[in-house]
Amino acid sequence: MKIIIIEDEPELAKSIADYLASENYLCEFATSFHEALEKVTTYEYNCILLDLMLPGGDGMSILEELKKQNKQDGVIIISAKNALDDKIKGLHLGADDYLAKPFHLSELAARIYSVIRRRQFANANIIQQNELQIDLLAKTLLIHNTPVVLTKKEFGLLLFFMGNKNRVISKNALAEHLSGDLADMLDNHDFVYAHIKNLKKKLTEAGCENYLKTVYGTGYKWEND
Amino acid sequence: MAQATNGKMTKLLNTPLKVFTLYALVVLAGSIPAYYYIVNRIWLSEIDMHNKFVKRKIEKELNTIAINDTILAQNIRLWSHIEPGINLQPVAESTRKNDSRYTVMKSTVLHSKRLNRFRGLSSYLTINGKWYHLTVETNVEETDEVISNIAFVTIGFFILLVIGFIGLNQRISAKLWQPFYNTLNQIKTFDLSSRVPIAFEKTNIVEFEELNNSLQKLIDKNRATYQEQKEFTENASHELQTPLAIIQSKLDLLLQSKSLTANESEIIEAAHKALARTSRINKNLLLLSKIENQQFVDTEMMNVSQLVTDSLAFLAEHSETRNIVIEMRVEEYVYMEGNRILLEILINNLLMNAVRHNKDNGLIRVDFSKQGFIVANTGISNALNEASLFKRFSSSSSQTPGSGLGLAIVKQICSRYHWQIGYSFDNGFHTFSTSF
Numbered sequence: 001m002k003i004i005i006i007e008d009e010p011e012l013a014k015s016i017a018d019y020l021a022s023e024n025y026l027c028e029f030a031t032s033f034h035e036a037l038e039k040v041t042t043y044e045y046n047c048i049l050l051d052l053m054l055p056g057g058d059g060m061s062i063l064e065e066l067k068k069q070n071k072q073d074g075v076i077i078i079s080a081k082n083a084l085d086d087k088i089k090g091l092h093l094g095a096d097d098y099l100a101k102p103f104h105l106s107e108l109a110a111r112i113y114s115v116i117r118r119r120q121f122a123n124a125n126i127i128q129q130n131e132l133q134i135d136l137l138a139k140t141l142l143i144h145n146t147p148v149v150l151t152k153k154e155f156g157l158l159l160f161f162m163g164n165k166n167r168v169i170s171k172n173a174l175a176e177h178l179s180g181d182l183a184d185m186l187d188n189h190d191f192v193y194a195h196i197k198n199l200k201k202k203l204t205e206a207g208c209e210n211y212l213k214t215v216y217g218t219g220y221k222w223e224n225d
Numbered sequence: 226m227a228q229a230t231n232g233k234m235t236k237l238l239n240t241p242l243k244v245f246t247l248y249a250l251v252v253l254a255g256s257i258p259a260y261y262y263i264v265n266r267i268w269l270s271e272i273d274m275h276n277k278f279v280k281r282k283i284e285k286e287l288n289t290i291a292i293n294d295t296i297l298a299q300n301i302r303l304w305s306h307i308e309p310g311i312n313l314q315p316v317a318e319s320t321r322k323n324d325s326r327y328t329v330m331k332s333t334v335l336h337s338k339r340l341n342r343f344r345g346l347s348s349y350l351t352i353n354g355k356w357y358h359l360t361v362e363t364n365v366e367e368t369d370e371v372i373s374n375i376a377f378v379t380i381g382f383f384i385l386l387v388i389g390f391i392g393l394n395q396r397i398s399a400k401l402w403q404p405f406y407n408t409l410n411q412i413k414t415f416d417l418s419s420r421v422p423i424a425f426e427k428t429n430i431v432e433f434e435e436l437n438n439s440l441q442k443l444i445d446k447n448r449a450t451y452q453e454q455k456e457f458t459e460n461a462s463h464e465l466q467t468p469l470a471i472i473q474s475k476l477d478l479l480l481q482s483k484s485l486t487a488n489e490s491e492i493i494e495a496a497h498k499a500l501a502r503t504s505r506i507n508k509n510l511l512l513l514s515k516i517e518n519q520q521f522v523d524t525e526m527m528n529v530s531q532l533v534t535d536s537l538a539f540l541a542e543h544s545e546t547r548n549i550v551i552e553m554r555v556e557e558y559v560y561m562e563g564n565r566i567l568l569e570i571l572i573n574n575l576l577m578n579a580v581r582h583n584k585d586n587g588l589i590r591v592d593f594s595k596q597g598f599i600v601a602n603t604g605i606s607n608a609l610n611e612a613s614l615f616k617r618f619s620s621s622s623s624q625t626p627g628s629g630l631g632l633a634i635v636k637q638i639c640s641r642y643h644w645q646i647g648y649s650f651d652n653g654f655h656t657f658s659t660s661f
Contacts, residue, residue, distance in 0.1 A: 011471045022481075190546060216487040
């Protein structure tokens with residue numbers, strides 16, 4: 001999988017690349033508008049991470065160029081602006097997702113995972129992992145070919161773990177994933193624990209192996225080789 | 226802000242009116258004795274002339290008739306009887322004095338009880354070579370009558386003046402001071418945070434034009450400063466996002482370290498929490514300045530009842546863990562026009578506060594209708610400080626580390642849509658009511 005990180009802040013780009021490296025992603029970098037434009041128009045990427053404020057130009061123009069050339073790369077905008085206008089405009093220009101800075105790397109990884117899967121398996125998007133079978137379009141889960149009913153939040157959590165296999169995810173990241181902007185106002189992240197507990201219980205009851213591990217009581221990890 | 230309308234305040238134009246009226250009163254009151262003095266003098270001098278004329282006539286006539294002394298004495302007696310104002314007495318030449326004039330009060334025959342004023346002439350004349358003393362007394366109008374007549378006329382003029390003053394004053398107020406009142410109204414409605422620039426009407430009066438120009442300069446300067454300050458907040462928040470993102474990503478990476486001990490992991494978690502709070506404050510500051518900068522311009526017609534219900538549903542799991550009961554009365558299908566994001570934030574912030582600042586096993590009452598949105602919750606047992614409640618970073622509860630901006634944002638959204646937000650504490654319930 002090839003990913004290009006278009007970001008002028010080297011430390012942030014490096015963090016992203018480090019985090020994604022373990023997941024068989026091959027990361028390239030572009031730190032300026034022109035470098036980015038040259039690379040994305042020349043090569044194919046599975047996913048483009050695009051910062052809108054770049055030295056030399058506006059990231060939106062890159063989106064416009066991609067659209068003009070009818071390129072099928074997945075695009076996730078990562079912006080410090082969090083402006084609704086940008087979000088709407090970006091999605092309209094063909095971006096797949098929009099993530100405002102600061103974000104958790106796990107959140108980014110989950111979104112990249114989702115974008116790439118959507119691009120690759122447009123018609124039959126099914127994740128198979130041992131006894132688990134997740135249908136992303138129908139939003140259903142089969143364990144040992146038996147349907148398991150999950151709530152919307154539990155399903156969301158499961159997908160989040162799929163995108164962050166073998167990595168420790170902080171409770172904060174999960175809380176933000178579950179409640180979006182509202183997580184800002186919640187001081188108590190115990191609700192995360194409740195959802196995790198329920199998910200775990202359902203998985204175990206359906207005969208699923210225990211992949212979901214608690215790490216030092218502060219985070220969670222989906223272990224699967 | 227306290228309106229400066231105590232009893233001693235008067236309108237600008239009423240002050241000169243009062244002074245003018247008082248001045249007119251003093252002048253006119255002073256004119257009464259002056260008029261009297263002048264009228265009296267003219268009168269007396271006229272009568273003196275008249276008396277002199279009478280004397281000359283008597284002297285001339287009696288000398289030309291040439292009658293003897295007996296008949297003359299008889300005639301004089303008869304005359305004195307008919308005309309008591311004229312008295313002619315024979316005197317020795319040695320007693321003769323210079324002519325003199327005098328004023329005397331005495332009763333006339335007809336009005337015996339009332340004293341009248343007389344102006345007299347005492348003179349000496351010769352008839353047929355003999356000396357006579359002549360007094361001629363003519364009735365003069367009484368002093369009080371003269372004064373009262375003058376006063377009466379003067380009061381009449383005074384009333385005319387006052388009516389004139391009031392009338393003219395009103396016309397002046399309507400015309401001359403109009404630019405001033407225009408300016409005043411402009412300033413009254415001026416809102417520094419509004420984007421509408423102030424524009425004073427042109428006037429051809431130098432002072433008003435100067436006033437307008439000075440005000441314009443002052444306001445423009447203030448607006449520029451205010452704008453800069455707002456932009457500063459927005460820019461500063463923006464600039465902070467990237468370093469925050471770097472720290473966050475580094476912490477996320479650090480968490481992946483295989484050699485991490487439980488202790489270290491806790492440190493990372495604590496740092497994560499503090500960082501989350503920092504980005505929350507930063508995000509909310511950015512949000513506040515964006516609302517202030519009117520960046521949420523899109524409006525749509527939406528079912529606000531739905532937004533309230535959704536938010537309540539989301540909060541349910543958080544309130545349930547703390548055993549907080551939510552009593553809600555949500556009027557269905559209340560459609561309102563506004564910016565969806567702002568309305569969501571308003572509703573979420575108020576409801577979220579009700580959960581966050583509640584006590585375990587507490588109660589929340591939500592009442593939503595066309596008229597307004599009321600959220601009441603149990604919590605700490607004394608009232609919050611309303612004056613600072615809606616200000617930035619004035620969180621009155623220190624044990625819940627919020628961003629300190631939630632209510633400031635609520636207030637900002639309310640003022641954006643001209644809604645009223647109020648706080649009250651009654652019966653253990655903290656109530657926030659928004660009236661649309």
